[in-house]
Amino acid sequence: MPMRDLIVQKFGGTSVDSDEHRRAATRKIIDAKERGTFPVVVVSAIGRAGAPYATDTLRQLLKDVDPSAIPHPREMDTIMACGEIISASVMAATLQSLGYPAIAMTGGLAGIITDGEYGNARIQRIDPTAIHSAIARDEIPVVCGFQGVAENGLAGWHGDLTTLGRGGSDTTAAALGAALNACAVEIYTDVDGIKTADPDMVPDARTLSICTYAELAELTHLGAQVVHPRAAEIAMDYRIPLWIKSTFTDAPGTQIVPEDAAPLDLQRRVTGVAHSGRGVFFHLEIPDGAHKPIIEQEVYRLMAEAGVNIFLTSFSPTTMSFAVTRDRYVVARDLLDGMIVPVGSNPNAQPASTFYIFKFAFGDHPDLAYRAQRPLLRTIEQFIDVVDIPGSVFENVTVVSVVAGGHRLVPGVLASIFETMYQAGIPVHQVADSSMSVSCLIPETEVDRAVQLLHTHFALER
Template identity: 35%
Template structure:
């Protein structure tokens, strides 16, 4: 008998009818002889509706109360799914995050899971019950207040519960049937991936593939929880996320796929005096405003002027704040101006294969060049190449790379074996 953790997202639960379909799948899994723990997100737009109400009563709602408010959404969906399961003749018990032992830090709206103590969950499983755990929420170890885990929190709950209970698999049900070599809306012959390593999935998620949240994948990698990303609407297998690139043979290591991201903006600080500590000062100001920086480019300074430009990317939603923070230190640092540009896009190639196969970077740049795409910033990891380009060229760039690395469904998926990376 296997222990299966299943997580269902909000769109899979947006109506009574969809909830009944989800219940059918859960009961099927139970009847196949598995112990089943289910983690549900809030129904459809519930979270947005609650946020809207909060805004109406307080434009800057206190985070502790926001957590109290939003966690009601998952309690509702979990209780409804439990009822739907019982109407199919199986037994079910729903637990809040707190009842299920999801212990977190006290950082409201963005708490981290410290520990999961699933005593009540295990007790209910022993009694043959399907157990539902409210996603996205926990209870603070210090204050005993209700907390939420931030974006993608229900995925993280599912993985954390799976890890604490040593589950055989954590199935993440979503509205797509897994991870593809590129976004099928952009690349018509994008290929479904049956398997992907944690590291590759992390790079894909970090660079724009929206199917899984970064934190959940990190958590799964740390505890070795196999993930199965699959569709709520189809019985066919999805994508298994497991294993490390370290364990892949050269033959297994391939180019995984192309990810893209339209959510970043480029900030350039022009005419920065090229003195030690100045770049550090700039990035400290951004960090103090709690803004994450993604890509960075520092031009070689002109010897004549002793001035340089510093360019970096941030989330567009933080763009205005980043500019405002920099303007405050303009006089102090003596730079010329801050330029803001949100007509940019990022395209990334991810794959364990680039560790062992040279020439990937060359082919990457050639393919973009042939498609008439100019590279503004480039950034690499051991298994990823990302470039910042004009947003208008993003679709072309994705298609060109997908084609150049022969990732399409029509051809055999082969390891790229060029030369001279």
């Protein structure tokens, strides 16, 4: 069958978590086949957190074996992949019961080869031989999302099973679409397409009929739970025709198109309002601006070595600010509390002429390391300068972003955001912008109100 006649259809956990939902999904698959395209199906694990076969449930099952020990990542990947295997088997059986030959395929059988990194593997290549063989037999391939096998297997054996990280089923679908030269990739969810805001926060959020790859990538990176950012990037890189649709309605969904194929008015619109998870904001006052680059470099180095990603960075001649995700807060706090940075009188000076020590107060966690180390440094103050770097910490913050296909072509976006936040009394700790968006760091308690107000201000409702 010609490559252009293939279509990849991906179904998320809520599309396969009951017989009723699976029947709705199979109607989409059968409709595609009856239209003359041959479907290649990708499925996620059944249900969401708490469901018997959901990925998080399987992960906890392994953790419960020995709560005092961290499971080996190889075994963790093996058990987490079981959810998709169960889902693919049940979906294939459902299609068979309706008279449509189908075959369940693990990621390895489907030819998905990864770099072997447990828990967050990257797809290196796809050998679609088994998929093409199934199609030649008129069997619908039902591929396990979220998984593949490592390249480094012994002769005659494939390598270890590896998982692709959060959103891995989306990545599987996009990568298969590229490898199979599919005529389209359809991502099926429980919403009608890409919304102008989270419908749980804004019930009147509108479904976009068309969206560019760049807008999709920006929305997903900024927290929109539509498709995984890595999948959006693959679709954009390979210019794969992509649709976001609902399993449970006949709504047309959202079509994702290249920028050069988008209507001109998309370049001057506000696309939507997105929000991301919990974070913590750090602000440092550095007394001597001449030494600031050395201090910044040391902070960045230590954060990188500890695996702490920082974002929404801001600088002035004597200040440094940044945010970290909530799950890395304790690591960042322990690194910065009482941290000492020796600095010479000039960049090449040896020995150091000044010791800088970070001084924070962490709410219920006073700056213990600072109070322990500061008295020790007093013994050398007659020989060397010891300077405090006072810091502030704002816990429980989140990022709210306004995405515009080219906000620099949309007059007054930044001013409108500030005006809206100011009039509502919502404090803005930090602002960052890109060619596609403007993001604000605000208290987590204000996120619902901020999203609703910005959505209304930019007239994004129906």
